[in-house]
Amino acid sequence: MSVEFDQKIHTTLEDANLQLAIYTATGRLKQKRVEAVAADSLPDYQELRTQANAIKKHAIENLDHYLEEFERNVEARGGKVIYCKDATEVSDFVLDLAKERGSKLIVKSKSMTTEEVDLNERLEHHGLESVETDLGEYILQLAHEKPYHIVAPALHKTRYDVAEIFTRELHVPNETEPEKITLTARAVLREKFLHADIGISGANFLVADSGAVTIIENEGNARLTTTAPKIHIAIAGIEKVIPRAQDLAVFLKLLARSATGQNLSVYASFLSGPRRPGEIDGPEEFYVVLLDNGRTKLLPDRSKRQSLYCIRCGACLNTCPVYRKIGGHSFPWVYSGPIGAIITPQFMGVSHEPGLPFASSLCGACGEVCPVKIDIPKVLLDLRSDVKKSEAREGLNRLELFAFRIFAWVMTHPQAYEIGGKIAASLAPSGEGKWISSVPAFMRIGPLKAWLSVRDLPPSPPKSFRELWRRR
């Protein structure tokens, strides 16, 4: 584990206000989800999960086929598809287009994919103004922070925090009433929508048989982003493709319920191609950027590639006892929580943050709530093995490897195991039957020290089970 990861966890755990904000907000989302998928409101929930998993599995196993079909259908409707392998290619495409069209102002709706490639920073670096229009994202853009959560980016901010940010950045009076804060944002953002040259969105689904981009949202800002400016660019990971429009019947039932506990989001937009003759609204140009950025690296692994099924609902974050303690910014990349813990090492390489797959008690709550049934705990275990193989190749963490080799030897030699147990028991303080809060200095090392830093230790029993059994 890197010092930075450890430090971020520590800082978050120490901050009592932040702890309360994370726990309360995730708790609310968690509870709403439970109610929304309960048998009396969605009787076929488990069947839908099974179907969603099957559709995603099929789509990922036939990714080339469906991407080509999607591309053909987008182009048949007058749109263009651009394949990008990484962040630079995405920003180059947007910058070139902006330059050709003389564009200066870009409005953006919420997209984790654009966060992944630091799009705003790259555009701003070249003198373009790129404004986030999702309220949570807008707050974070003003605060110069990355999203804290896949679905609720400003989950960690209280209304008092937001009021301060608005006062500081927009020079408005300090107003802590959420409705009034929202009206301030709305007033600023309406002007941006009216004057923007380009709208950039993400995509929840890319529908192959109709060449359509599907966008799910609650605020209406994505609909404005994709229809008001003359140019719409949708940026999506290649794994977002699904075969048929009718598959949305499965995913739309699951997505909002899993994310926010809503039966359906306020807006669901199906966008295919630019404005056609006779139509009164819609963009004049329509582009879909399909991003790889490491995704194809997952395809050869039959088990781990299920990580690409994710529909970014955030349910695993809300239910994760680790995320609920360490929050989103402790994670080493933009994707946080259990899904972040499995995709980050695969997109960025296991040595990016080798501690990440280990930052889990493997409680399995994430897998239980995943609407597309990604077996997150299994992928975490696979990644742990990958980390250890990589460390062994590089000669890192030799002491731990040695310890586990000893462990394996002892556990396959019952006599050594018994003698070892007796030695350990004779060294351990008996505590006279009471739990132990400290040990002699020479033992205050490694795992024992770590255990005792937050908990007491069980006293060593006078006899092991096998000794008691023999006397029975």
Place this chain on the structure above:
Amino acid sequence: MGKQVSLFVTCMVDQLFPNVGIAMADVLERLGYRVDFPESQTCCGQPAFNSGYRAEARTVARHFLETFAASEQIVVPSGSCTSMITHHYADLFQKEPETLALVHAMEKKVFEFATFLTEIAGVEDVGARFEEVITFHDGCHALRELGIKSAPRRLLSHVKGLELREMSPAEECCGFGGTFSVKFAELSGAMARTKVDAILGTGAKTVVSLDPSCLMQIQGALSRAGHSIRTMHLAEVLASR
């Protein structure tokens, strides 16, 4: 003559909580089982597996398979160790068809203690008496990998004098997680304190679970915070008269 069962007490019960193993044997014998303890048993290998050391985990798993090859039914006082054998051994031996066949045979013979009582022995009332208010902690692997929710509660409902009060939230992890508990000690401790708060909310005097590892984590946190609430394995409650 009753049927034969073998105990796999787990390394943790053997070394740290031997009374749990004795209580389990007592309950099984009272139900008419002949109980044996294969002496060469040690550990299921989960610590190595969960830490990413697959080769070492395989070595220990092979030892388990050999030790219990002759046993007809094996009872384990831990949902987590049971799940290691019945759900994860197969992953370990994907590329070894011969061992995999042994694993699949073993999967059918290994039972978590509470499930063994309700599903195999077919009993819910073991004739226990325990006059106390308790709360029950669902170990994550028992709950989510083995799907055990009602078996311990049905068994507890027949214990004379016992009152079960469910905690809220009931299904959240205690923060143990094997080596996670020491690799991320501060975080693990924070998770344990949340669990302790849920326990305190019930007013129970005793916390009962199927997993000694969860109980070690919970008792360690309770003790550190100065609470007098104690933890007990289900077997210890069921062995009480």
